[in-house]
Amino acid sequence: MDSGYVTLEQVAEHAGVSLATASRVINGSTRQVSQRLRDKVNASAEELGYLANASAQTLARNSSSLVGLLVHDISDPYFSSIAAGVTRCAEERGLVLVLGSTNRSAQKEGRVLAALRSHRAKAVILVGSRSTDEESNARLIGEIEAFRRQGGRVACVSQPGLPADTVSPDNHSGAAALARHLVGLGHRRFAILAGPTDLRTARERLDGFHGALSAAGLELAHHNVVHGAFTRDGGYESTRRLMTLGTDATCLFAVNDVMATGAMAALRDLGMRVPDDLSVAGFDDIPTLRDLTPGLTTVRLPLEEMGERAAALALDEDHQGGHRVITVPGEVVARESTAPPTAS
Amino acid sequence: MDSGYVTLEQVAEHAGVSLATASRVINGSTRQVSQRLRDKVNASAEELGYLANASAQTLARNSSSLVGLLVHDISDPYFSSIAAGVTRCAEERGLVLVLGSTNRSAQKEGRVLAALRSHRAKAVILVGSRSTDEESNARLIGEIEAFRRQGGRVACVSQPGLPADTVSPDNHSGAAALARHLVGLGHRRFAILAGPTDLRTARERLDGFHGALSAAGLELAHHNVVHGAFTRDGGYESTRRLMTLGTDATCLFAVNDVMATGAMAALRDLGMRVPDDLSVAGFDDIPTLRDLTPGLTTVRLPLEEMGERAAALALDEDHQGGHRVITVPGEVVARESTAPPTAS
DNA sequence: CACGTCCTGGAAAACTCTTTCCCAGAGTAG
DNA sequence: CTACTCTGGGAAAGAGTTTTCCAGGACGTG
Known part of the structure; x- marks a missing residue:
């Protein structure tokens, strides 16, 4: 003692x-x-x-009570909300959660995955869209296969296509629904902060939005789509760029809320009013950002629940055969950042 | 293979x-x-x-590469910012971070601490003010002592008084500086959302603010101090309560930013304008909340850096003797949520 | 040349559990 | 009364490392 x-x-x-x-x-x-x-x-x-002694038990049983959670950046409220769900689920089951921050680096991701493998972790949950880059995807898939071969379970949030159970928002439909809502308000010309070109989530939201516009017989001018980082600062910067070049859009869609936040800040700095001069919409409905003024019109995703369901997929009993995919729908939440376009 | x-x-x-x-x-x-x-x-x-095989190594060496991080709620941006700093620091050193969410439950805290002990974790970092309740504090101290006896290192963020190295914001001075700033703007009558009565951080900020007012020869009316939960919803609810009872204050100080956010939402719902009808100030300068409008006057804390420094305290070489305490100063950041009181 | 020292490699113990295998005793059926 | 099956307990064999201890060779010194 x-x-x-x-x-x-x-x-x-x-x-x-x-x-x-x-x-x-x-x-x-x-x-x-x-x-x-x-x-x-x-x-x-x-x-x-x-x-x-947990390590002695792990050694003897060849299986530990660790669960991994990989996110890009834990200080991003999108990830921390999902993380909260995963944590809850893990703790309910008496498991210990290992948090890995990858900063979108495939290399770091590999390192953390190897560490989890070496600890004989029970499962790992990968959150956040990977790039569409073939090579790093292939390596990731290799890591995942190795992890499973050693008896680990894998689940993903928001990246279908990986060889694992997946919880994925319906980005395409959500963005399309949002587009229809905005068209319903009377908007005809849109600008889009489309995020990185190689990020699957960003791309799907862009495509969904674009598709709905086409279906409504509307064009999306090429110069009204700007790419940039998937972050608040990326949104700010993209918006400055957009406004510097000039745009005829009456509504700006940022493919996630943190970018939309950056956009609103940029517009404010440029002396433009939202929604009077330009409507703004986002995607995700980050809880912490619900108190922005004007309130951000967005597509709500049940982030914490998504984390929980992914964890449940990874932790609850084995499911033989193919990989399950749970698609969670997004719901358009109209707030004050969007309004009918003013005649101009 | x-x-x-x-x-x-x-x-x-x-x-x-x-x-x-x-x-x-x-x-x-x-x-x-x-x-x-x-x-x-x-x-x-x-x-x-x-x-x-990490567990075999741990067993043989009797020391693992795990580092624990205990927070109340990872989806709270205050904690996730600190967590980002800790993660970075741990990963630099090739360590694996274990995340525990305690939801302010001393019992859960104990469980996680025991799990870390059983895994022979190298160190643990406790973030967030504990209650001032003697009994649970004593139990926590017991757990900490046990952890160290087994060769683990312990560091805290924001809770001096525990037997461990600590990184702590200077709540008292920060709140006092904020008070002086607000008095300098011309405010004389204040209301305070003081958070829970038994939370050390909340209490220090209240005391610092109060002390500076007294030094300036100002009174703080008893009915202008309301207690409530340390969360966004707590701030909302406390503000409703305050306004229902009526207040003569021209400036509202919430002891943290998330409460201030709730307060601003409540005031908006009540049809009051900030800062025209009431100035609002917070504490922490949460990055995600910097885009609120009007911008929130607050006291900036370098949250991520605090996390990093705490991790460094816990992970870098042993320091014999007493417990080190690093006090980080807060800096008043004036934004648009505060303005001189309007004559009324 | 004898002796002590240093260096490198291997055998084996240690770390703390889980689990298999074996055994003794009790109960049951024929 | 024998033979057979359960049942609960213990001895011991792992699990995969690290580390101690020992042996043998190279080298330096008197």
């Missing part, structure tokens, strides 16, 4: 039973142990303050 | 050396190994795709 560790052997000795029996009592194996011995062992464990 | 694991023994055999030598090569122990053998071992490891 002083400074060293209490081992199961000490507990067994103190209880006057064998190591095997003590182990059976403490972890409740398939084997029966008489009530009398069980009480003695438990009492000894309690008295000595026994705490199992 | 197919599905099983490659063990060090296989690598050794493949390289034609002993297990001991292989181990020495791979982890670079103090012992020398000739260049010839070293090359052979490395080549074999590479060829077989060797990946060390």
